Amino acid sequence: MTINCKGNLIDLSTPKVMGILNITPNSFYDGGKFQEESVVLNQVEKMLNEGATFIDIGAYSSKPNAEFVSEVEELQRILPVVQQIIKQFPEAIISIDTFRAEVAKQCVLNGAALINDISAGLLDEKMLPTIAELQVPYIMMHMKGNPQTMQALAYYDDIVKEMIYYFSERIFEARKLGINDLIVDPGFGFAKTLEQNYEVMQKLDIFKQLELPLLVGISRKSMIYKALETSAQEALNGTTFLNAIALEKGANILRVHDVKEAVEGVKLFEKLKCN
Template sequence: MTINCNGKLISLDQPKVMGILNVTPDSFFDGGKYKDETSILHQVEKMHIEGATFIDIGAYSSRPGALEINEETELKRILPIVSLIKKNFPNTIISIDTFRSKVAHECIGNGAAIVNDISAGLQDEKMLSTVAKLNVPYVMMHMRGTSQNMQKQTDYKDILKEVLYFFSERLAAAKALGIKDIIIDPGFGFAKNLEQNYELLNHLELMNGIEHPLLVGISRKSMIYKIVGTTPDLALNGTTALHMVCLQKGAKIVRVHDVKEAVECVKLYEQLNA
């Protein structure tokens, strides 16, 4: 199981860690933390040293109720960061967290390698065809609606069946256009309430039947800190506990704020399964 990232084949036979770099002022955990070149480069270097395989850059906050920004603002935020990282760390495998085809196109043209789309192509009708032309790995996530209204769209009859059907439909659309390397993300926290998140997690192994690599993003989310009665700042221990569950259920990429702890979790998982 490999994906082609700018000509480099990355094996997902062993789980990999994707470090998060949010360059937004309003992300739920690290909003506004990385707003100058020094802090950005320091964080990227830190994530490399700690063992991240991928760096996922986002310039549009997708937290529930986040303010919408236009395409021009997103590009203005993200393009200089992609160029900065590729200049200083040219071997970095950059993933772009965007649902906009123009942002994806411009960032890939500046050296990024992966498109990570929370809408699976549903918020921009040109996204799938753009990814197909770019010939890059594509992460498609399950959600309903937009970041602004998704928490009002949790009326599932059977969340497991509906998520699986969603992927069957979106995968068919992507493959019809020639997209090859596709990764699926069940979208924890996106148009799902607390109980639905745990129902999905409890049966996460069913996603393996789709036969595409599985990415999970649960790092410091409310499904963790609401259960243990804390805040995102104090949710690392709970995050690590659930990362092990995800790995045991087949996750191949964990998308995280805390690379060191996630890499340690992967090492322990691999030893358990040696």
């Protein structure tokens, strides 16, 4: 199970870790921390040294009820960061967390290797054709509505069944356009209640029937700290535990704030598989 990132085949049969770099001022956990160039580059270097395969950069917070950011502002935030990272770390595999086709295109033209879209192409009709044109790996996430409306749309008769149908439809549309490398993300925390998040986690192995790599992003999310009655700052232990469950149920990529701990978890998981 491989994806092609700028000519490099990444084997996802061994799980990989994606480090999160939020360059937004208002992200739920690390908003505002990574604004200055030196701080950004130090964080990227740290994540790469700790074993991150991918660096996922986001310039538009997708937390519930996040404030709207224009396309122009998103580009102004993200392009200089992509350019700086590629200049300093030319071998880095950069993922772009955006639902806008033009942002995706400009970032890829400046060195990014894959696109991570919370809307699976439903918030910008140009996204799938753009990905087809660029021929980069594409992560499609499950969500209903948008970050401003999603939490009011968390109703399902059978959440996993409806998610499988959603992905099947989006995969069909992507394949029809000739998009080769697809990754699915169940979208923990997006248009899902606390209980629904845990139902999806419990049944995560069902998504393997899609026969695509599976990305799981639960790092320090409210599904952890609300269940534990703590905070995002205190949610690393819970994150590590649920990441282990996700690996056991077939996750191929862990998207995390804390790279070192996730990489260690993957190493131990692989050690168990070998014995």
